[in-house]
Amino acid sequence: MISITVATKRYGSATAVDNVSFEVRQGESFALLGPNGAGKTSLVKMLLGFTRPTSGTLSINGMSVTDPMCRASVGYCAENNAIPPYLTGYEFLARHAELIGLSKDQARTEIEAIIISVGMQGKEKQAARTYSKGMVQRIGLGAALLGSPKLLILDEPVSGLDPIGIREVRMLLEERKRMGTTILLNSHLLSEVEKVCDTAAIIKNGKILIKESISAIVKDGESLEDVFVRMIKE
Amino acid sequence: MKSLMKIAGYTVRDIVRQKSFIASAIVCVLLMIVLRGCYQGSYSVNGQAVNSLNVAWQASLIAFSVVGHIAVLIGALLAMRIYRRDREDGSMVMLLARPVSRWSYSLGRLAGVFFVAWAFMLLLHGTIYVLALSNTGARLPGLFLAASGACFINVLFVVSLVCLCSFFVSDVVAVLLTIGVVATGMVSDLVFAAMHSKTLQSFMTNAPPDPALWRSIWPKTTALMLDATSWVSGVPTHYAGSIHPFVNVFVWTLIVGALVAMRFNREEL
Numbered sequence: 001m002i003s004i005t006v007a008t009k010r011y012g013s014a015t016a017v018d019n020v021s022f023e024v025r026q027g028e029s030f031a032l033l034g035p036n037g038a039g040k041t042s043l044v045k046m047l048l049g050f051t052r053p054t055s056g057t058l059s060i061n062g063m064s065v066t067d068p069m070c071r072a073s074v075g076y077c078a079e080n081n082a083i084p085p086y087l088t089g090y091e092f093l094a095r096h097a098e099l100i101g102l103s104k105d106q107a108r109t110e111i112e113a114i115i116i117s118v119g120m121q122g123k124e125k126q127a128a129r130t131y132s133k134g135m136v137q138r139i140g141l142g143a144a145l146l147g148s149p150k151l152l153i154l155d156e157p158v159s160g161l162d163p164i165g166i167r168e169v170r171m172l173l174e175e176r177k178r179m180g181t182t183i184l185l186n187s188h189l190l191s192e193v194e195k196v197c198d199t200a201a202i203i204k205n206g207k208i209l210i211k212e213s214i215s216a217i218v219k220d221g222e223s224l225e226d227v228f229v230r231m232i233k234e
Numbered sequence: 235m236k237s238l239m240k241i242a243g244y245t246v247r248d249i250v251r252q253k254s255f256i257a258s259a260i261v262c263v264l265l266m267i268v269l270r271g272c273y274q275g276s277y278s279v280n281g282q283a284v285n286s287l288n289v290a291w292q293a294s295l296i297a298f299s300v301v302g303h304i305a306v307l308i309g310a311l312l313a314m315r316i317y318r319r320d321r322e323d324g325s326m327v328m329l330l331a332r333p334v335s336r337w338s339y340s341l342g343r344l345a346g347v348f349f350v351a352w353a354f355m356l357l358l359h360g361t362i363y364v365l366a367l368s369n370t371g372a373r374l375p376g377l378f379l380a381a382s383g384a385c386f387i388n389v390l391f392v393v394s395l396v397c398l399c400s401f402f403v404s405d406v407v408a409v410l411l412t413i414g415v416v417a418t419g420m421v422s423d424l425v426f427a428a429m430h431s432k433t434l435q436s437f438m439t440n441a442p443p444d445p446a447l448w449r450s451i452w453p454k455t456t457a458l459m460l461d462a463t464s465w466v467s468g469v470p471t472h473y474a475g476s477i478h479p480f481v482n483v484f485v486w487t488l489i490v491g492a493l494v495a496m497r498f499n500r501e502e503l
Contacts, residue, residue: 048331050503068335076331082324086251098240099332143328 001026001151001182002047007056009042009206016042018206019056024199026150029173029183031193031214033224034203035232040186041079043203044155047184048076060151072100075149079156079186081140083128089115089139090124096143110146118142119168133160141169151182158189170196190225200224202231237338238345241329245346249312259354262304266361269297294366295463301358302385302459309351309389310412313396314405316343317498327503340397340498341491348393352386381462387483388455392416394490401497415453422449423456423473430472450475454482 002024009017017039024030032040045051046058049065063070083092090111097107115124118138128136137160144152152173158166166189173196177183187193193200194214201211209231210217218224249255277284320326320343330339359382392412399408426445429438458479460471473479 045503050327050330052502068333068338070333071331072333074331076328078324078327078331080324082328084248084323084325086248095244096328096332099237099329099334140328 001028001061002030002184003057003059004043004047005057007043007046007053007058009039009046009051010054015206017046017053020203020206020208021056022201022208022211024182024184026182027177027180028199029177029185029197031197031200032184032186032203033190033193033200033228038203039206040203041155042206044153044184044186047153048074073147073150075144075146075152077137077141077144077152077154077157079159081136081143083131083136083139085127085129087128088125089120089128089131089135089142092128092139093124093143093146096146100147102147111142114142114145117145117172119165134162134165137161138165141172145172145176148179149181151184152176153184153186155186156188157185158187158192166192190223190228194218194224202228204232235338237332237334238342241334241339241342242346242349245316245343246350249347249350255312255350258308259357262354262358263361266297266301266358266365269293269362269365290366290369294362295466297362298359298381298466299459299463301355301362302382302388302462304358305351305355305385305389306392306416306455307413308354309347309393310396310409312351313344313347313393314400314409316347316397317400318405321503330503336499336501337495340495344393344397344491344494347397348386348390351389351393355385355389356382381465384462384465384480385459387480387487388458391453391455391483391487391490394487394494398490398494398497401494401501416455419452419454420456422452423454423460423479426474427457427460427472445474450477451482453486454479458483 004023005021007017007020008015020039020043032043034040042051046053047060047065048071049068052066058065060070060074083089087095093111093114094107097111102110111124115121118141120135120138120142123131123135128139131139137157141154141157144154144157154173157173158169161169170192173183173185177196183196185193185197197214199211199213200217202209202217214224217227219227277289317326317340320329326339330336395412395415396408399411402408403411422445426449454473457471457473461473461479464471475482
Protein backbone atom coordinates (compact mmCIF):
# COMPACT_ATOMS: atom_id res chain seq x y z
CA MET A 1 0.00 0.00 0.00
CA ILE A 2 2.79 2.40 0.98
CA SER A 3 6.30 2.00 -0.32
CA ILE A 4 9.16 4.26 0.70
CA THR A 5 12.52 3.59 -0.89
CA VAL A 6 15.70 5.27 0.34
CA ALA A 7 13.88 8.55 0.98
CA THR A 8 15.94 11.48 2.16
CA LYS A 9 14.76 14.97 2.97
CA ARG A 10 17.15 17.80 3.68
CA TYR A 11 16.25 21.34 4.68
CA GLY A 12 19.45 23.21 3.92
CA SER A 13 22.18 21.48 5.89
CA ALA A 14 19.74 19.74 8.25
CA THR A 15 18.69 16.20 7.36
CA ALA A 16 15.13 15.53 8.49
CA VAL A 17 14.78 12.08 6.89
CA ASP A 18 17.87 10.02 6.18
CA ASN A 19 17.70 7.11 3.69
CA VAL A 20 14.48 5.71 5.07
CA SER A 21 12.94 2.64 3.43
CA PHE A 22 9.91 0.66 4.51
CA GLU A 23 6.64 -0.74 3.26
CA VAL A 24 3.19 -0.83 4.76
CA ARG A 25 1.03 -3.67 3.52
CA GLN A 26 -2.67 -3.49 2.67
CA GLY A 27 -4.76 -3.74 5.84
CA GLU A 28 -1.80 -3.15 8.16
CA SER A 29 -1.94 -0.66 11.02
CA PHE A 30 1.44 0.97 11.16
CA ALA A 31 2.69 3.38 13.81
CA LEU A 32 5.42 5.88 13.21
CA LEU A 33 6.99 6.71 16.55
CA GLY A 34 9.73 9.09 17.51
CA PRO A 35 10.59 12.13 19.59
CA ASN A 36 9.87 15.65 18.39
CA GLY A 37 11.96 16.54 15.36
CA ALA A 38 12.67 12.90 14.52
CA GLY A 39 11.37 13.27 10.96
CA LYS A 40 7.91 11.71 11.29
CA THR A 41 6.00 14.71 9.99
CA SER A 42 8.51 15.18 7.15
CA LEU A 43 7.83 11.58 6.11
CA VAL A 44 4.07 12.15 6.24
CA LYS A 45 4.43 15.38 4.26
CA MET A 46 6.46 13.60 1.59
CA LEU A 47 3.87 10.83 1.41
CA LEU A 48 1.12 13.38 0.81
CA GLY A 49 3.17 15.32 -1.74
CA PHE A 50 3.37 18.42 0.45
CA THR A 51 7.15 18.39 0.21
CA ARG A 52 9.41 16.74 -2.31
CA PRO A 53 12.03 14.23 -1.21
CA THR A 54 15.63 15.32 -1.78
CA SER A 55 16.18 11.78 -3.04
CA GLY A 56 14.37 8.46 -3.06
CA THR A 57 10.92 7.40 -4.14
CA LEU A 58 7.59 7.18 -2.36
CA SER A 59 4.45 5.55 -3.67
CA ILE A 60 0.92 4.83 -2.54
CA ASN A 61 -0.93 1.95 -4.13
CA GLY A 62 1.79 1.67 -6.78
CA MET A 63 1.39 5.30 -7.82
CA SER A 64 4.09 7.86 -7.25
CA VAL A 65 3.11 10.41 -4.63
CA THR A 66 3.69 13.14 -7.22
CA ASP A 67 0.50 11.91 -8.93
CA PRO A 68 -2.46 13.59 -7.16
CA MET A 69 -4.66 10.60 -8.01
CA CYS A 70 -2.69 8.47 -5.54
CA ARG A 71 -4.53 10.48 -2.87
CA ALA A 72 -7.96 9.48 -4.22
CA SER A 73 -8.20 6.68 -1.67
CA VAL A 74 -6.34 8.40 1.15
CA GLY A 75 -7.87 10.08 4.19
CA TYR A 76 -5.59 12.47 6.03
CA CYS A 77 -5.99 13.99 9.46
CA ALA A 78 -3.45 16.63 10.41
CA GLU A 79 -2.15 17.30 13.90
CA ASN A 80 -3.58 20.81 13.82
CA ASN A 81 -6.63 20.55 11.66
CA ALA A 82 -8.10 23.83 10.57
CA ILE A 83 -11.49 24.75 9.20
CA PRO A 84 -12.08 28.14 7.60
CA PRO A 85 -13.89 29.98 10.41
CA TYR A 86 -16.91 30.96 8.31
CA LEU A 87 -17.70 27.37 7.27
CA THR A 88 -19.84 25.07 9.34
CA GLY A 89 -18.59 21.60 10.12
CA TYR A 90 -21.18 20.22 7.72
CA GLU A 91 -20.09 22.51 4.88
CA PHE A 92 -16.47 21.58 5.46
CA LEU A 93 -17.28 17.88 5.22
CA ALA A 94 -19.48 18.52 2.17
CA ARG A 95 -16.53 20.15 0.37
CA HIS A 96 -14.33 17.17 1.09
CA ALA A 97 -17.08 14.82 -0.07
CA GLU A 98 -17.33 16.80 -3.31
CA LEU A 99 -13.57 16.75 -3.85
CA ILE A 100 -13.39 12.98 -3.52
CA GLY A 101 -16.26 12.63 -5.98
CA LEU A 102 -19.17 11.50 -3.80
CA SER A 103 -22.60 12.18 -5.23
CA LYS A 104 -24.85 14.55 -3.29
CA ASP A 105 -26.96 11.72 -1.89
CA GLN A 106 -23.93 9.64 -0.98
CA ALA A 107 -22.32 12.66 0.61
CA ARG A 108 -25.40 13.47 2.70
CA THR A 109 -25.70 9.90 3.98
CA GLU A 110 -21.99 9.58 4.73
CA ILE A 111 -21.67 12.98 6.35
CA GLU A 112 -24.63 12.33 8.64
CA ALA A 113 -23.12 8.99 9.70
CA ILE A 114 -19.68 10.48 10.21
CA ILE A 115 -20.98 13.39 12.25
CA ILE A 116 -22.52 10.88 14.64
CA SER A 117 -19.41 8.71 14.74
CA VAL A 118 -17.11 11.63 15.60
CA GLY A 119 -19.60 12.89 18.19
CA MET A 120 -20.48 16.17 16.53
CA GLN A 121 -24.23 15.71 16.14
CA GLY A 122 -26.12 18.92 16.90
CA LYS A 123 -23.00 21.04 16.36
CA GLU A 124 -22.42 20.41 12.68
CA LYS A 125 -24.39 23.47 11.58
CA GLN A 126 -22.42 25.86 13.78
CA ALA A 127 -19.71 28.03 12.23
CA ALA A 128 -16.23 26.65 12.84
CA ARG A 129 -15.25 29.86 14.63
CA THR A 130 -17.35 28.65 17.56
CA TYR A 131 -15.57 25.25 17.74
CA SER A 132 -13.02 24.27 20.34
CA LYS A 133 -9.74 22.66 19.24
CA GLY A 134 -11.13 19.23 20.05
CA MET A 135 -14.25 19.85 17.95
CA VAL A 136 -12.13 20.98 14.99
CA GLN A 137 -10.04 17.85 15.41
CA ARG A 138 -13.17 15.70 15.39
CA ILE A 139 -14.41 17.30 12.16
CA GLY A 140 -10.91 16.93 10.66
CA LEU A 141 -10.96 13.25 11.53
CA GLY A 142 -14.44 12.99 10.04
CA ALA A 143 -13.14 14.50 6.79
CA ALA A 144 -10.38 11.89 6.71
CA LEU A 145 -12.93 9.09 7.12
CA LEU A 146 -15.19 10.31 4.30
CA GLY A 147 -15.53 8.01 1.31
CA SER A 148 -14.17 5.04 3.29
CA PRO A 149 -10.55 5.54 2.18
CA LYS A 150 -8.32 2.50 1.75
CA LEU A 151 -5.51 4.30 3.54
CA LEU A 152 -5.74 6.56 6.57
CA ILE A 153 -2.77 8.78 7.34
CA LEU A 154 -3.24 10.21 10.80
CA ASP A 155 -0.79 12.71 12.23
CA GLU A 156 -1.50 13.04 15.96
CA PRO A 157 -5.26 12.56 15.43
CA VAL A 158 -6.10 12.77 19.13
CA SER A 159 -4.28 16.05 19.68
CA GLY A 160 -6.58 18.33 21.70
CA LEU A 161 -9.11 15.62 22.51
CA ASP A 162 -10.30 14.79 26.00
CA PRO A 163 -9.91 11.20 27.34
CA ILE A 164 -13.41 10.28 26.14
CA GLY A 165 -12.60 11.67 22.71
CA ILE A 166 -9.34 9.72 22.62
CA ARG A 167 -11.22 6.53 23.45
CA GLU A 168 -13.84 7.25 20.78
CA VAL A 169 -11.13 7.81 18.17
CA ARG A 170 -9.44 4.58 19.13
CA MET A 171 -12.72 2.71 18.73
CA LEU A 172 -13.25 4.35 15.35
CA LEU A 173 -9.79 3.30 14.21
CA GLU A 174 -10.32 -0.24 15.45
CA GLU A 175 -13.55 -0.37 13.47
CA ARG A 176 -11.76 0.87 10.31
CA LYS A 177 -9.02 -1.65 10.90
CA ARG A 178 -11.61 -4.43 11.01
CA MET A 179 -12.95 -3.10 7.70
CA GLY A 180 -9.50 -3.66 6.16
CA THR A 181 -8.37 -0.03 6.05
CA THR A 182 -4.61 0.49 6.09
CA ILE A 183 -3.63 2.92 8.85
CA LEU A 184 -0.46 4.96 9.20
CA LEU A 185 -0.57 6.49 12.64
CA ASN A 186 1.82 9.12 13.86
CA SER A 187 1.21 9.55 17.56
CA HIS A 188 2.88 10.22 20.89
CA LEU A 189 0.15 8.40 22.79
CA LEU A 190 1.93 5.08 22.95
CA SER A 191 -0.77 3.34 24.97
CA GLU A 192 -3.27 4.04 22.18
CA VAL A 193 -0.78 3.00 19.51
CA GLU A 194 -0.24 -0.28 21.30
CA LYS A 195 -3.98 -0.95 21.22
CA VAL A 196 -4.56 -0.01 17.58
CA CYS A 197 -1.41 -0.85 15.60
CA ASP A 198 0.13 -4.12 14.46
CA THR A 199 3.51 -2.76 13.44
CA ALA A 200 5.64 0.16 14.54
CA ALA A 201 8.75 1.92 13.36
CA ILE A 202 10.79 3.99 15.78
CA ILE A 203 12.52 6.86 14.10
CA LYS A 204 15.26 9.07 15.54
CA ASN A 205 17.27 11.79 13.82
CA GLY A 206 15.64 10.87 10.52
CA LYS A 207 16.73 7.21 10.68
CA ILE A 208 14.63 4.16 11.42
CA LEU A 209 15.95 2.40 14.51
CA ILE A 210 13.57 -0.53 14.37
CA LYS A 211 10.60 -1.68 12.33
CA GLU A 212 8.86 -4.69 13.72
CA SER A 213 5.48 -5.96 14.75
CA ILE A 214 4.49 -4.51 18.09
CA SER A 215 4.37 -7.98 19.62
CA ALA A 216 8.00 -8.47 18.60
CA ILE A 217 9.10 -5.06 19.89
CA VAL A 218 7.36 -5.30 23.25
CA LYS A 219 8.91 -8.02 25.37
CA ASP A 220 7.27 -9.61 28.41
CA GLY A 221 6.74 -7.23 31.29
CA GLU A 222 7.48 -4.18 29.17
CA SER A 223 5.19 -1.67 27.56
CA LEU A 224 5.69 0.03 24.21
CA GLU A 225 6.48 3.17 26.16
CA ASP A 226 9.32 1.42 28.02
CA VAL A 227 10.82 0.16 24.75
CA PHE A 228 10.42 3.55 23.11
CA VAL A 229 12.14 5.43 25.94
CA ARG A 230 14.97 2.88 26.10
CA MET A 231 15.62 3.03 22.35
CA ILE A 232 15.49 6.80 22.12
CA LYS A 233 17.85 7.23 25.10
CA GLU A 234 20.37 4.68 23.77
CA MET B 235 -10.17 20.77 -14.76
CA LYS B 236 -13.02 19.50 -12.59
CA SER B 237 -11.08 20.20 -9.39
CA LEU B 238 -10.02 23.59 -10.71
CA MET B 239 -13.68 24.52 -11.19
CA LYS B 240 -14.54 23.23 -7.74
CA ILE B 241 -11.74 25.21 -6.09
CA ALA B 242 -12.78 28.31 -8.05
CA GLY B 243 -16.38 27.77 -6.89
CA TYR B 244 -15.31 27.50 -3.23
CA THR B 245 -13.25 30.66 -3.62
CA VAL B 246 -16.21 32.59 -5.03
CA ARG B 247 -18.52 31.37 -2.27
CA ASP B 248 -15.94 32.17 0.43
CA ILE B 249 -15.38 35.70 -0.86
CA VAL B 250 -19.01 36.68 -1.38
CA ARG B 251 -19.96 35.60 2.13
CA GLN B 252 -17.36 37.92 3.66
CA LYS B 253 -19.01 40.92 5.28
CA SER B 254 -16.26 43.26 4.06
CA PHE B 255 -16.94 42.24 0.47
CA ILE B 256 -20.70 42.67 0.79
CA ALA B 257 -20.18 46.08 2.40
CA SER B 258 -17.80 47.29 -0.35
CA ALA B 259 -20.19 46.05 -3.06
CA ILE B 260 -23.08 47.95 -1.47
CA VAL B 261 -20.94 51.12 -1.12
CA CYS B 262 -19.90 50.95 -4.79
CA VAL B 263 -23.47 50.43 -6.03
CA LEU B 264 -24.62 53.35 -3.85
CA LEU B 265 -21.88 55.52 -5.37
CA MET B 266 -23.11 54.58 -8.81
CA ILE B 267 -26.65 55.49 -7.80
CA VAL B 268 -25.40 58.88 -6.61
CA LEU B 269 -24.33 59.37 -10.21
CA ARG B 270 -27.98 59.46 -11.19
CA GLY B 271 -27.93 63.17 -10.29
CA CYS B 272 -25.85 63.68 -13.45
CA TYR B 273 -28.69 62.30 -15.51
CA GLN B 274 -31.44 64.30 -13.84
CA GLY B 275 -29.95 67.81 -13.55
CA SER B 276 -30.13 70.69 -16.00
CA TYR B 277 -26.84 72.28 -16.93
CA SER B 278 -25.83 75.61 -18.37
CA VAL B 279 -22.49 77.05 -19.44
CA ASN B 280 -22.18 80.82 -19.91
CA GLY B 281 -25.92 81.10 -19.53
CA GLN B 282 -26.57 78.63 -22.31
CA ALA B 283 -28.33 75.37 -21.58
CA VAL B 284 -26.26 72.27 -22.21
CA ASN B 285 -27.91 69.16 -23.52
CA SER B 286 -28.34 66.98 -20.44
CA LEU B 287 -28.02 63.87 -22.58
CA ASN B 288 -24.50 64.95 -23.51
CA VAL B 289 -23.64 65.41 -19.85
CA ALA B 290 -25.10 62.01 -19.02
CA TRP B 291 -23.13 60.54 -21.87
CA GLN B 292 -19.82 62.01 -20.63
CA ALA B 293 -20.60 61.00 -17.05
CA SER B 294 -21.22 57.44 -18.23
CA LEU B 295 -17.89 57.35 -20.06
CA ILE B 296 -16.00 58.59 -17.00
CA ALA B 297 -17.87 56.19 -14.72
CA PHE B 298 -17.09 53.35 -17.13
CA SER B 299 -13.38 54.00 -16.80
CA VAL B 300 -13.50 54.60 -13.03
CA VAL B 301 -15.38 51.34 -12.47
CA GLY B 302 -12.79 49.48 -14.54
CA HIS B 303 -10.08 50.74 -12.22
CA ILE B 304 -12.12 50.06 -9.06
CA ALA B 305 -12.59 46.46 -10.20
CA VAL B 306 -8.86 46.13 -10.75
CA LEU B 307 -8.20 47.45 -7.24
CA ILE B 308 -10.84 45.14 -5.72
CA GLY B 309 -9.26 42.21 -7.57
CA ALA B 310 -5.84 43.13 -6.20
CA LEU B 311 -7.14 43.40 -2.63
CA LEU B 312 -8.99 40.10 -2.86
CA ALA B 313 -5.99 38.32 -4.35
CA MET B 314 -3.35 39.54 -1.94
CA ARG B 315 -4.06 37.08 0.88
CA ILE B 316 -5.59 34.22 -1.03
CA TYR B 317 -2.66 31.78 -0.68
CA ARG B 318 -1.28 33.08 2.60
CA ARG B 319 -4.65 32.84 4.35
CA ASP B 320 -5.11 29.27 3.09
CA ARG B 321 -1.69 28.38 4.36
CA GLU B 322 -2.35 29.96 7.74
CA ASP B 323 -5.82 28.52 8.31
CA GLY B 324 -4.79 25.06 7.11
CA SER B 325 -7.20 24.86 4.20
CA MET B 326 -4.32 24.55 1.73
CA VAL B 327 -3.09 21.35 3.36
CA MET B 328 -6.59 19.96 3.76
CA LEU B 329 -7.47 20.57 0.11
CA LEU B 330 -4.17 19.33 -1.29
CA ALA B 331 -4.46 16.13 0.74
CA ARG B 332 -7.28 15.31 -1.68
CA PRO B 333 -6.78 14.26 -5.31
CA VAL B 334 -6.30 17.87 -6.32
CA SER B 335 -3.25 18.83 -8.36
CA ARG B 336 -1.29 21.87 -7.35
CA TRP B 337 -1.96 23.67 -10.60
CA SER B 338 -5.71 23.05 -10.18
CA TYR B 339 -5.51 24.49 -6.71
CA SER B 340 -3.40 27.57 -7.52
CA LEU B 341 -5.24 28.44 -10.73
CA GLY B 342 -8.62 27.59 -9.19
CA ARG B 343 -8.04 30.09 -6.39
CA LEU B 344 -6.84 32.67 -8.91
CA ALA B 345 -9.85 32.05 -11.18
CA GLY B 346 -12.25 32.40 -8.26
CA VAL B 347 -10.85 35.79 -7.23
CA PHE B 348 -10.86 36.95 -10.85
CA PHE B 349 -14.46 35.87 -11.33
CA VAL B 350 -15.66 37.79 -8.28
CA ALA B 351 -13.79 40.99 -9.30
CA TRP B 352 -15.04 40.72 -12.86
CA ALA B 353 -18.64 40.08 -11.78
CA PHE B 354 -18.27 43.11 -9.51
CA MET B 355 -17.18 45.20 -12.49
CA LEU B 356 -20.06 43.93 -14.64
CA LEU B 357 -22.48 44.71 -11.83
CA LEU B 358 -21.26 48.30 -11.57
CA HIS B 359 -21.12 48.79 -15.33
CA GLY B 360 -24.60 47.31 -15.53
CA THR B 361 -25.77 49.80 -12.89
CA ILE B 362 -24.48 52.69 -15.04
CA TYR B 363 -26.25 51.24 -18.06
CA VAL B 364 -29.55 50.89 -16.22
CA LEU B 365 -29.23 54.39 -14.71
CA ALA B 366 -28.66 55.97 -18.11
CA LEU B 367 -31.57 54.03 -19.57
CA SER B 368 -34.03 54.76 -16.78
CA ASN B 369 -33.16 58.45 -16.37
CA THR B 370 -32.71 59.57 -19.95
CA GLY B 371 -34.42 56.84 -21.87
CA ALA B 372 -31.25 56.67 -23.97
CA ARG B 373 -29.57 53.35 -24.45
CA LEU B 374 -25.82 53.48 -24.22
CA PRO B 375 -24.40 51.75 -27.27
CA GLY B 376 -24.67 47.98 -27.18
CA LEU B 377 -20.91 47.88 -27.11
CA PHE B 378 -20.99 49.32 -23.59
CA LEU B 379 -21.41 45.94 -21.98
CA ALA B 380 -19.14 44.30 -24.56
CA ALA B 381 -16.46 46.86 -23.68
CA SER B 382 -17.02 46.07 -20.02
CA GLY B 383 -16.57 42.39 -20.81
CA ALA B 384 -13.34 43.08 -22.70
CA CYS B 385 -11.82 44.62 -19.58
CA PHE B 386 -11.89 41.19 -17.90
CA ILE B 387 -8.32 40.63 -19.01
CA ASN B 388 -7.16 43.65 -16.99
CA VAL B 389 -8.71 42.18 -13.85
CA LEU B 390 -7.23 38.75 -14.57
CA PHE B 391 -3.79 40.25 -15.15
CA VAL B 392 -3.84 42.21 -11.90
CA VAL B 393 -5.13 39.26 -9.87
CA SER B 394 -2.41 37.00 -11.34
CA LEU B 395 0.34 39.55 -10.72
CA VAL B 396 -0.69 40.11 -7.09
CA CYS B 397 -0.80 36.34 -6.53
CA LEU B 398 2.66 35.95 -8.05
CA CYS B 399 4.16 38.81 -6.02
CA SER B 400 2.55 37.50 -2.82
CA PHE B 401 4.84 34.44 -3.02
CA PHE B 402 7.90 36.65 -2.62
CA VAL B 403 6.85 39.72 -0.64
CA SER B 404 4.24 40.66 1.96
CA ASP B 405 0.62 41.08 0.89
CA VAL B 406 0.62 44.86 1.01
CA VAL B 407 3.90 45.10 -0.91
CA ALA B 408 2.48 42.68 -3.52
CA VAL B 409 -0.47 45.02 -4.06
CA LEU B 410 1.79 48.09 -4.14
CA LEU B 411 4.12 46.46 -6.68
CA THR B 412 1.17 45.59 -8.88
CA ILE B 413 -0.27 49.08 -8.57
CA GLY B 414 3.20 50.35 -9.54
CA VAL B 415 3.18 48.24 -12.72
CA VAL B 416 -0.35 49.38 -13.58
CA ALA B 417 0.39 53.03 -12.73
CA THR B 418 3.57 53.07 -14.85
CA GLY B 419 1.57 51.67 -17.75
CA MET B 420 -1.18 54.19 -17.07
CA VAL B 421 1.19 57.17 -17.26
CA SER B 422 2.86 55.78 -20.39
CA ASP B 423 -0.46 55.00 -22.10
CA LEU B 424 -2.12 58.29 -21.18
CA VAL B 425 0.89 60.34 -22.30
CA PHE B 426 1.03 58.43 -25.56
CA ALA B 427 -2.71 58.79 -26.17
CA ALA B 428 -2.54 62.51 -25.35
CA MET B 429 0.44 63.11 -27.65
CA HIS B 430 -1.46 61.50 -30.47
CA SER B 431 -4.71 63.32 -29.82
CA LYS B 432 -5.85 65.74 -32.52
CA THR B 433 -5.98 68.64 -30.05
CA LEU B 434 -2.36 68.32 -28.97
CA GLN B 435 -1.07 67.51 -32.43
CA SER B 436 -2.53 70.75 -33.74
CA PHE B 437 -0.06 72.58 -31.45
CA MET B 438 2.93 70.44 -32.37
CA THR B 439 5.17 71.16 -35.31
CA ASN B 440 6.90 67.76 -35.35
CA ALA B 441 5.30 64.36 -35.28
CA PRO B 442 5.70 62.66 -31.86
CA PRO B 443 8.69 60.29 -31.69
CA ASP B 444 8.26 56.53 -31.90
CA PRO B 445 7.67 55.01 -28.47
CA ALA B 446 10.54 53.28 -26.68
CA LEU B 447 10.48 49.49 -26.82
CA TRP B 448 9.62 49.13 -23.13
CA ARG B 449 6.51 51.24 -23.65
CA SER B 450 5.40 48.95 -26.46
CA ILE B 451 5.71 45.81 -24.39
CA TRP B 452 4.80 47.10 -20.89
CA PRO B 453 1.42 45.74 -19.72
CA LYS B 454 -1.09 48.08 -21.36
CA THR B 455 -3.97 47.91 -18.92
CA THR B 456 -4.88 51.58 -19.31
CA ALA B 457 -4.54 51.46 -23.10
CA LEU B 458 -6.98 48.54 -23.04
CA MET B 459 -9.38 50.52 -20.88
CA LEU B 460 -9.10 53.50 -23.23
CA ASP B 461 -9.64 51.21 -26.19
CA ALA B 462 -12.72 49.70 -24.55
CA THR B 463 -14.01 53.21 -23.78
CA SER B 464 -13.55 54.10 -27.44
CA TRP B 465 -15.95 51.27 -28.33
CA VAL B 466 -18.58 53.19 -26.41
CA SER B 467 -17.64 56.72 -27.45
CA GLY B 468 -16.73 55.89 -31.05
CA VAL B 469 -13.64 58.13 -30.73
CA PRO B 470 -10.54 56.12 -31.73
CA THR B 471 -7.58 55.93 -29.32
CA HIS B 472 -3.89 55.42 -29.90
CA TYR B 473 -1.57 53.00 -28.18
CA ALA B 474 2.19 52.56 -28.27
CA GLY B 475 3.57 49.87 -30.58
CA SER B 476 1.84 47.64 -33.03
CA ILE B 477 0.48 45.07 -30.58
CA HIS B 478 -3.15 45.64 -29.64
CA PRO B 479 -3.55 46.27 -25.87
CA PHE B 480 -5.86 43.26 -25.53
CA VAL B 481 -3.21 40.95 -27.01
CA ASN B 482 -0.51 42.63 -24.91
CA VAL B 483 -2.38 42.18 -21.62
CA PHE B 484 -3.56 38.70 -22.61
CA VAL B 485 0.01 37.52 -23.26
CA TRP B 486 1.21 39.09 -20.01
CA THR B 487 -1.62 37.35 -18.16
CA LEU B 488 -0.66 33.99 -19.66
CA ILE B 489 2.96 34.50 -18.65
CA VAL B 490 2.14 35.62 -15.11
CA GLY B 491 -0.52 32.89 -14.67
CA ALA B 492 2.00 30.24 -15.77
CA LEU B 493 4.57 31.65 -13.33
CA VAL B 494 2.01 31.48 -10.50
CA ALA B 495 1.31 27.81 -11.26
CA MET B 496 5.04 27.02 -11.59
CA ARG B 497 5.95 28.84 -8.39
CA PHE B 498 3.14 27.21 -6.43
CA ASN B 499 4.20 23.82 -7.75
CA ARG B 500 7.55 24.30 -6.00
CA GLU B 501 6.05 25.44 -2.69
CA GLU B 502 6.76 23.29 0.34
CA LEU B 503 3.71 23.04 2.58
